[in-house]
Amino acid sequence: VKGFVSLVGAGPGDPELLTRKALRRLSEADLVLYDALVAPEVLALAAGARRFPVGKRAGRHTVTQEGIHHAMVRAARRGLRVVRLKGGDPFVFGRGGEEALALKAARVPFEVVPGVSAAIAAPASASIPVTHRGLSSALVVLSGHAEEAWRPVVDSLAPHSATVVVLMGLAGRAALAAALVARGWRRSTPSAVVWSASRPDSASWRGPLSSLHKAEPGEALAGAPGTIVIGEVVSLAAALAPVVAEARAAQGGLR
Amino acid sequence: VKGFVSLVGAGPGDPELLTRKALRRLSEADLVLYDALVAPEVLALAAGARRFPVGKRAGRHTVTQEGIHHAMVRAARRGLRVVRLKGGDPFVFGRGGEEALALKAARVPFEVVPGVSAAIAAPASASIPVTHRGLSSALVVLSGHAEEAWRPVVDSLAPHSATVVVLMGLAGRAALAAALVARGWRRSTPSAVVWSASRPDSASWRGPLSSLHKAEPGEALAGAPGTIVIGEVVSLAAALAPVVAEARAAQGGLR
Numbered sequence: 001v002k003g004f005v006s007l008v009g010a011g012p013g014d015p016e017l018l019t020r021k022a023l024r025r026l027s028e029a030d031l032v033l034y035d036a037l038v039a040p041e042v043l044a045l046a047a048g049a050r051r052f053p054v055g056k057r058a059g060r061h062t063v064t065q066e067g068i069h070h071a072m073v074r075a076a077r078r079g080l081r082v083v084r085l086k087g088g089d090p091f092v093f094g095r096g097g098e099e100a101l102a103l104k105a106a107r108v109p110f111e112v113v114p115g116v117s118a119a120i121a122a123p124a125s126a127s128i129p130v131t132h133r134g135l136s137s138a139l140v141v142l143s144g145h146a147e148e149a150w151r152p153v154v155d156s157l158a159p160h161s162a163t164v165v166v167l168m169g170l171a172g173r174a175a176l177a178a179a180l181v182a183r184g185w186r187r188s189t190p191s192a193v194v195w196s197a198s199r200p201d202s203a204s205w206r207g208p209l210s211s212l213h214k215a216e217p218g219e220a221l222a223g224a225p226g227t228i229v230i231g232e233v234v235s236l237a238a239a240l241a242p243v244v245a246e247a248r249a250a251q252g253g254l255r
Numbered sequence: 256v257k258g259f260v261s262l263v264g265a266g267p268g269d270p271e272l273l274t275r276k277a278l279r280r281l282s283e284a285d286l287v288l289y290d291a292l293v294a295p296e297v298l299a300l301a302a303g304a305r306r307f308p309v310g311k312r313a314g315r316h317t318v319t320q321e322g323i324h325h326a327m328v329r330a331a332r333r334g335l336r337v338v339r340l341k342g343g344d345p346f347v348f349g350r351g352g353e354e355a356l357a358l359k360a361a362r363v364p365f366e367v368v369p370g371v372s373a374a375i376a377a378p379a380s381a382s383i384p385v386t387h388r389g390l391s392s393a394l395v396v397l398s399g400h401a402e403e404a405w406r407p408v409v410d411s412l413a414p415h416s417a418t419v420v421v422l423m424g425l426a427g428r429a430a431l432a433a434a435l436v437a438r439g440w441r442r443s444t445p446s447a448v449v450w451s452a453s454r455p456d457s458a459s460w461r462g463p464l465s466s467l468h469k470a471e472p473g474e475a476l477a478g479a480p481g482t483i484v485i486g487e488v489v490s491l492a493a494a495l496a497p498v499v500a501e502a503r504a505a506q507g508g509l510r
Contacts, residue, residue, distance in 0.1 A: 009371075016276035017369060019266070023275060089375050090384075092394065097384035097488070100495050114272060114376040114453075116264075119394075120344050121369040129345075129352035137404035139347065139374075140417070141394040149392035156413035162395070198369075233352070240355050 001108050003076030007096050009089040009115015010034075012125065014198035015041040017116050025113060030080040033071060036062070037087040037225065039199065046083065065095065069102035076108040089117040093143045093167055117141075119165045122197035122227035126204040127240035130163045135232040138162035144169020144176060144228070151179070159184035163231035170226050174213035180230065185209060190234035193217070195226040206237060256363050258331030262351050264344040264370015265289075267380065269453035270296040272371050280368060285335040288326060291317070292342040292480065294454065301338065320350065324357035331363040344372040348398045348422055372396075374420045377452035377482035381459040382495035385418045390487040393417035399424020399431060399483070406434070414439035418486035425481050429468035435485065440464060445489035448472070450481040461492060 006025045011017040018026075026032065026046040034043060035055030043051055054063040054071070063071070068084070075082045090096030090112055103110040119141040123130050130139045140157065142150040144166040154164075154176065169176060170193070181187055187210035194204045195217040205215040209230060217224060261280045266272040273281075281287065281301040289298060290310030298306055309318040309326070318326070323339070330337045345351030345367055358365040374396040378385050385394045395412065397405040399421045409419075409431065424431060425448070436442055442465035449459045450472040460470040464485060472479060 011274070012369070014276075016279070017274050019272050019274055019371060020278060021269075021271035024271070089371075089379075091379050091386065092375060093386050093392070095388065097387040097491055097495070100384075101491075104495065112379055112382075114267070114371050114379050116274060116344075116369050116371055117375055120347060120372055124344075124346050124367055124369050127367075129355075131346065131348050131398070132352040133350065137348070137398050137401075138408045139396040140408075141396070143386070143392050146392075152413045152416035153393045153395075156411055156416065158407045158411035161407035161411065236352055236356075240352070240359065 002079040005110040011116040012121040034085040125197040166228040257334040260365040266371040267376040289340040380452040421483040
């Protein structure tokens with residue numbers, strides 16, 4: 001096989017949060033197979049490549065997982081430099097491991113290029129540090145996509161022993177909050193939802209865990225995916241957010 | 256205050272895993288205050304800046320946390336563009352929250368630039384995806400620095416319900432493994448330690464949880480910090496590693 005596949009993390013959305021390596025791979029790519037959530041400004045960096053969407057949005061697949069494997073392998077066998085571009089990091093709920101195994105089975109050379117994960121950057125984009133001395137020294141990252149995936153963790157983890165970040169969990173947020181309260185988390189536990197993290201249209205909601213089901217991003221982002229953050233660190237957002245806003249204004253020439 | 260402070264994540268080590276924004280901030284900086292673990296090749300990208308080490312190594316601080324706050328504030332008041340450069344991500348055990356609060360108290364404009372966290376990139380550098388369908392759909396990130404920080408999580412979390420990644424935990428790895436086994440984790444649970452992740456001298460160890468205390472990186476990296484990974488996903492390393500090695504050889508002109 002003469003071609004090469006890079007499984008690349010695109011980060012949380014802001015094209016400035018791409019890694020240098022991701023930028024290099026995009027600029028040299030012949031073919032980019034991208035997830036639905038990758039920002040258009042990121043895709044535009046692969047100016048010389050043919051670009052195809054293969055991701056799913058709101059549960060609807062445009063291409064099956066096997067179809068993605070097949071497309072990567074076929075392109076690599078034709079000698080192409082392929083970038084498989086994923087939101088965040090390829091190994092955090094990104095099916096990067098499955099795609100890597102499929103490439104290995106087909107003897108296609110590949111690499112994994114880590115990206116900035118939304119699990120950390122989405123809270124940061126709402127001025128929430130996932131760890132903070134005295135408030136939280138542990139981070140739990142869950143997928144909210146299927147309840148059986150988060151249940152064993154939520155039902156066992158000692159209340160208030162970690163910051164809990166849930167990706168793809170908006171649809172099930174009422175059940176998640178109820179399970180945490182049933183486990184002993186205070187109903188007043190500071191909670192947040194961040195939509196479109198690190199993007200110009202970013203929005204966030206903050207409130208007590210018991211009100212998480214009410215979190216809505218406003219009309220423009222209705223139905224958009226969001227990242228849930230639960231834990232005392234969310235209370236820092238109020239202290240840090242105004243400075244960030246001032247800083248943005250003060251930045252001037254800085255991007 | 257005319258100056259500006261960027262709290263920047265330097266990623267896991269490889270300068271190619273810096274974000275574009277981090278690179279921009281480094282190239283425009285007047286002053287860089289960096290942690291001991293930041294790679295020399297990353298620092299070299301701040302060619303026009305004065306550069307001072309302020310981090311701690313193996314528990315020995317070169318500058319106190321208050322001293323770091325003071326230095327950032329003083330430089331910003333003199334109108335300098337300051338980069339506070341941290342390994343990984345500023346908000347994952349990086350004291351970014353504390354430094355942000357200090358800057359806010361002094362009314363210094365600042366921003367946080369997320370980085371690729373070693374919690375995800377160190378396992379990836381040893382061909383271990385932190386999540387994988389059928390093996391793990393949750394990630395727990397702990398600091399091993401102080402036992403009271405990880406105890407409540409380790410003593411409560413249901414065995415085998417998540418991938419456990421421990422940063423700064425090598426010194427206490429025997430106690431950690433014992434606590435997990437006492438909680439009901441199988442002694443055979445696949446485990447790994449990754450040293451110098453994403454760097455040319457990277458090394459890793461793999462074995463059962465019950466042997467974690469024996470993990471050693473070899474003489475060149477003796478005493479170096481390492482990232483611990485515990486969970487079934489570690490078993491994928493064997494399947495993925497050879498292809499990664501082949502891929503490196505096949506890469507040719509690619510970096």
